[in-house]
Every structure is written in structure tokens, then in C-alpha cells.
Amino acid sequence: MPRVVMRVNGKEVSGEVEPRTLLVEFLREHLGLTGTHVGCDTSQCGCCVVHLDGRSVKSCTVLAVQCEGAEVLTIEGLARNGELHPIQRAFHECHGLQCGFCTPGMIMSALELLQRHPAPTEPQVRAWLEGNLCRCTGYHNIVRAILQAAEEMRQAPRPAA
Amino acid sequence: MYAFEYHRPASVAEAVRLLREKPEAKLLAGGHTLIPTLKQRLAQPSDLVDLGGIAELRGIREEGGALVIGAATPHGEVETSDLVRRTIPALAHLAGEIGDPQVRNRGTIGGSIANNDPAADWPAAVLGLGATVRTDRREIAADDFFTGMFETALEADEIVTAVVFPRPRRAAYAKFPNPASRYAMVGVFVAETDGGVRVAVTGAAPCVFRLTALERALAANFAPEAVDGVTVDASELNSDIHASADYRAHLVKVMAKRAIASALG
Ligand SMILES: Cc1cc2nc3c(=O)[nH]c(=O)nc-3n(C[C@H](O)[C@H](O)[C@H](O)COP(=O)(O)OP(=O)(O)OC[C@H]3O[C@@H](n4cnc5c(N)ncnc54)[C@H](O)[C@@H]3O)c2cc1C
Ligand code: FES
Ligand code: FES
Numbered sequence: 499m500p501r502v503v504m505r506v507n508g509k510e511v512s513g514e515v516e517p518r519t520l521l522v523e524f525l526r527e528h529l530g531l532t533g534t535h536v537g538c539d540t541s542q543c544g545c546c547v548v549h550l551d552g553r554s555v556k557s558c559t560v561l562a563v564q565c566e567g568a569e570v571l572t573i574e575g576l577a578r579n580g581e582l583h584p585i586q587r588a589f590h591e592c593h594g595l596q597c598g599f600c601t602p603g604m605i606m607s608a609l610e611l612l613q614r615h616p617a618p619t620e621p622q623v624r625a626w627l628e629g630n631l632c633r634c635t636g637y638h639n640i641v642r643a644i645l646q647a648a649e650e651m652r653q654a655p656r657p658a659a
Numbered sequence: 660m661y662a663f664e665y666h667r668p669a670s671v672a673e674a675v676r677l678l679r680e681k682p683e684a685k686l687l688a689g690g691h692t693l694i695p696t697l698k699q700r701l702a703q704p705s706d707l708v709d710l711g712g713i714a715e716l717r718g719i720r721e722e723g724g725a726l727v728i729g730a731a732t733p734h735g736e737v738e739t740s741d742l743v744r745r746t747i748p749a750l751a752h753l754a755g756e757i758g759d760p761q762v763r764n765r766g767t768i769g770g771s772i773a774n775n776d777p778a779a780d781w782p783a784a785v786l787g788l789g790a791t792v793r794t795d796r797r798e799i800a801a802d803d804f805f806t807g808m809f810e811t812a813l814e815a816d817e818i819v820t821a822v823v824f825p826r827p828r829r830a831a832y833a834k835f836p837n838p839a840s841r842y843a844m845v846g847v848f849v850a851e852t853d854g855g856v857r858v859a860v861t862g863a864a865p866c867v868f869r870l871t872a873l874e875r876a877l878a879a880n881f882a883p884e885a886v887d888g889v890t891v892d893a894s895e896l897n898s899d900i901h902a903s904a905d906y907r908a909h910l911v912k913v914m915a916k917r918a919i920a921s922a923l924g
Contacts, residue, residue: 500665517665517707518697541695544761553735553764559694560765563665564687564711607760628841629759 504565506531507575515562521555522546524562525572533573533602537631544630547603548572554610556629573602576609584656585609585647594643596634604630608644616652620645661703667712671795671818674708678816681706686818688731688770691762716769716820719743724826726750727793730769730819738763749830749848749922753784756834758841769819772804775811775866777897778842782867783832784824787848787859791823798823808865827852831922833914834862837901844902845910849918851881858915863896863907873915881923883916 503512506529513528525531525548537545539558546558549571576583585605588594595601604627611618611626618626623641632640666684668674678684683705687693696702710716716731719740726746728737737743737754744751757763757771757780771781772792785792785801792799795818804812813819830850834843843862847870850857856877858870876885893908902910 516662518660518662520694539698541691541762544759547761550764554761555764556761559691561665561687561690561694561707563667564690564709566667610760626760629761 500563502562502566504568504570506570507572513562517561517563519562520558521548521550521560521562521565521570522557524565525557525570531572531574535599535602537599537603542629542631543600544603544607544627545600547606547630549606549610552610552613554607571606573606576605578656583609584650584654585612585644588643588647588650589640592639592643592646594635594640600630600632600634604632604640608647611644612648612651616648618645618648660697661700663697663704664706665709666706667709669712671713671715671820674710674713674818675795675816677706677708678818681708682815684708686710686773688767688773689733689765690770691758691766692770692774692776710769710818721746722823726824726826727821728768728824729821731767732769733764734758734766734768734771735760735763737768746826747788747824747830749827749832749850750784750824753780753832753834753848756780756832756836756841768822772822773811773813773819775805775809776842777808777865777867778837778840778844778862779867780832780834780843780846780861783843783846783848783859783861785822785859786867786869787832787850787857788824788827788830789850789852789854789857790825792819793821793823794819802869805867810866825852829922829924831918833917833921835910835914845907845914847911847914847918849877849915849922851877851922856881860911863911865897870911870915877919881919883919886912886915886919 499514535545537543541559548557685704687707687709717729734754734757827850832848834846846861848859856874858873861867873889891908891911893904896904896907898904
């Protein structure tokens with residue numbers, strides 16, 4: 499079986515994987531990073547979004563072997579020294595989740611939006627979330643949370659996540 | 660997914676060699692059509708040849724007044740490219756309407772046109788601008804490239820390396836997206852080029868096609884009203900759970916008008 503080496507949340511990791519192993523399976527089953535969820539497994543719902551070399555991707559639609567040498571960031575990599583990332587905190591404060599199943603993907607998707615557009619408009623936030631489905635919240639508080647996090651991150655920027 | 664072997668060649672020549680050695684091999688680009696297909700066990704390639712490690716396939720540049728987009732360039736890179744926005748903004752707009760941000764971060768123009776899904780967006784731009792598809796061995800005119808539903812002029816071991824878009828005088832794309840999938844229920848690309856007016860329609864029929872009656876009408880009068888005098892024949896169009904052929908025929912005219920209005924700025 500091929501051996502794959504990548505950096506996940508800043509640490510070098512490796513594993514023997516079948517070529518058909520998905521990135522999300524590698525994260526959850528080989529590394530035990532179960533914060534990244536699988537909702538649909540058909541590239542639709544966005545529960546599995548992580549960052550791959552700085553871009554948000556659906557990790558159910560990437561093979562682990564394609565990530566050789568890559569930099570991966572998952573929801574587990576966001577908090578620093580036990581302190582939540584501003585987007586995580588805003589989801590908590592704005593009631594941006596109910597069951598929480600979609601939340602890791604929502605937050606990782608929102609992170610790329612705010613890296614590219616530090617001051618998004620509400621329609622921009624809604625359009626960006628096209629690939630993230632939530633069965634519970636009706637999206638409204640998710641959008642509020644992202645706008646609040648944007649504001650906070652503009653005022654107190656922290657070094658790149 | 661059935662098991663397969665994985666290869667990550669560093670050059671196009673090596674990728675072609677692998678395809679020749681392994682007759683059941685398939686190319687892997689962004690994987691946003693192929694991986695879902697493999698998950699459903701609708702295909703069983705023996706090997707995947709990943710184009711992701713071939714630097715020469717990625718990037719956007721100008722070449723003698725034309726815009727050249729490397730086959731493995733993701734949609735999102737086209738959407739946000741300053742060069743594309745300056746030279747052919749309709750392409751940045753079209754790329755930005757594909758799927759969602761995560762699909763655009765992975766899916767590529769080469770994968771999209773090689774797949775030739777009847778509802779894909781890129782085929783409309785390639786045909787609408789009269790672009791040229793460059794492969795490892797030849798250049799194929801857009802008019803000869805898209806040959807039918809999920810069919811192209813590509814040979815089994817042929818690799819798209821880039822698409823060369825001539826710069827139009829003006830161009831625009833208007834799409835009515837399927838509300839669930841975001842693929843085009845109908846998408847119309849209009850362009851006024853040095854060689855005349857071109858109109859390409861995607862989503863409506865089994866394969867992207869040119870609406871020559873509208874091209875003639877627009878050559879005489881490049882204005883939204885020109886659409887009114889043109890009949891779109893529904894008998895050749897798709898009917899499915901999303902839309903009837905008559906409705907698609909209607910949408911073709913509505914999208915055409917919007918595209919023309921937007922091309923006129
Ligand atoms: C949720 C979702 C929504 C989407 N929405 C849209 C949409 O709105 N509009 C739209 O147009 N598309 C949409 N897509 C499709 C997306 O754009 C795909 O990424 C694209 O069609 C295929 O490109 P790829 O790079 O992912 O190719 P792959 O999936 O890697 O490959 C597709 C096929 O092309 C072949 N191939 C790939 N590259 C080459 C090459 N250089 N030369 C020869 N053959 C090659 C492969 O062997 C394979 O058969 C969507 C996909 C998803 C998952
Ligand atoms: S689990 Fe990946 S998109 Fe739904
Ligand atoms: S909070 Fe339950 S799916 Fe979004």
C-alpha cells in the first residue's frame with residue numbers, strides 16, 4: 499500500500515493507505531480526527547470541508563494520496579491554547595448551530611471566505627455558503643455568526659490560523 | 660469504490676505513457692466528477708493517472724492576444740484571475756457560477772470539457788468563443804470537439820493541455836441554475852468576435868450546441884430584441900424531472916436576452 503505523508507494542523511503525519519482512501523477517511527479513521535464529518539458522501543453537503551493548501555475543499559471528494567506533501571487544516575487545528583477561534587466563538591455566541599453536525603464544515607468554509615474577504619456583505623456570506631447545507635438552523639444565525647466573527651477578526655487580527 | 664492503482668506523473672509525456680501502458684487507466688484532474696462516479700461504482704478503472712503533479716498544465720497566460728487557460732486550472736482560479744477579468748470577463752463570471760466555492764477550488768476546465776456533461780458550463784464558453792482545445796498531440800477547434808452527450812473528439816489516451824480563447828469584442832454568459840445542483844438548466848453564451856456572432860447553449864440538449872438562427876439575427880442587430888424573432892425548436896431539447904423541453908426552449912430565449920444585455924454592458 500502506498501505511504502502518504504502530509505502536514506495536518508501543523509504536524510507531519512503519515513500512513514499506509516489504499517489509493518481509494520478518501521482524505522476524510524484518512525483524517526477520521528487513521529488520525530482519529532473525527533471533528534470533520536461525513537454528511538452525504540456525495541460532494542453536496544459540505545460537512546467534510548477542510549483546508550488543503552489554504553483552500554477549502556470537500557474532503558470526501560479528495561483522495562488521501564492526492565495530498566502527498568500537502569498542508570491540511572481541520573476544525574481541530576483552529577483553537578489556540580484552549581481558546582476558540584473567533585469564528586468558533588461567534589457560532590457559539592450567535593447560536594449558529596443546533597445539532598452541530600454541519601458546523602465544522604461551515605466554520606472551515608467561512609474561514610476561507612474571511613481570509614479572502616475580511617469584510618463580506620451579508621449576500622456575499624450567503625452566496626459563499628452555497629456548498630454547506632444545514633438541516634437545523636435555517637442559516638440565519640450562521641450568517642450572523644460569520645458577520646460577527648468578521649468584525650472581530652478585523653479589529654483584532656490574529657496570526658494566520 | 661473499486662480498488663485501483665494510483666500514479667502521479669510529473670509531465671504530460673509520462674502521463675500519456677502511463678495511459679498507453681494501462682489500457683484501463685483513467686485521468687484524474689479535480690476529481691469532482693470522477694470521484695463521485697467511482698464511489699457509485701459506475702466506473703472501474705485499473706489505474707488513476709493524477710494530473711495534479713504536472714505544473715505545466717496549470718495557469719493562465721496571454722499568448723498573442725489570446726487567453727490560454729491550462730487544463731488543470733481550477734475554476735476558482737479563473738474566477739479570481741485579474742488577467743481573465745481584464746481580458747475576457749465573461750469567463751471569470753462563468754467560472755464563478757460553477758457549483759460552490761469548494762467545487763471551484765478543485766474542479767478544472769480540462770476535466771469539465773473532457774467530461775462534456777450536457778449541463779456543464781465550460782462547454783458553452785469554449786463553443787461560444789470558438790476556442791481551440793490544445794492536447795498533447797494536436798489542436799481541436801471547439802466546433803469539432805463536443806461530439807455528443809458525454810462524448811468528445813478526444814482519443815482514449817489523449818490529454819487536454821490547455822484551452823486557447825480568442826479575445827471577443829464582447830461576450831457574456833447567462834445561466835439558469837438548477838436550484839439543487841447548480842448545473843445549468845439552461846446556459847447561453849453569446850459573443851461578438853472578429854469572425855462574427857456566436858451563440859452557444861448548454862443544459863438544454865444532450866450536448867452543447869450553437870443557435871445559428873440567433874447568430875444570424877444578432878449579426879443584423881446585436882440587441883436583446885433580436886431574440887424575439889427567433890424560434891427555438893423544443894423537439895430537440897431535453898425533458899426531465901427538472902424541466903420540460905418547452906420550458907427549456909423558453910429559458911433559452913430568456914437567458915439569451917440576459918446574456919446579450921449583459922454583453923452590451
Ligand atoms: C456539487 C457539485 C456541483 C457542481 N456544479 C457544477 C456546475 O454548476 N457547473 C459545471 O459545469 N460543473 C459542475 N460540477 C462539475 C465540476 O465542475 C467538475 O469538477 C468538472 O466537471 C470536472 O472537472 P474535474 O477537474 O473535477 O475532473 P475529473 O472529475 O478529475 O475528471 C472528469 C473526467 O475528465 C477526464 N479528464 C480530466 N482531465 C482531463 C484532461 N486534461 N484531458 C483529458 N481528460 C481529462 C477524466 O479522466 C474524467 O473522465 C459540479 C460538481 C459537484 C461535485
Ligand atoms: S460529506 Fe463531503 S460534501 Fe457531504
Ligand atoms: S446545526 Fe444541525 S445540520 Fe446544521
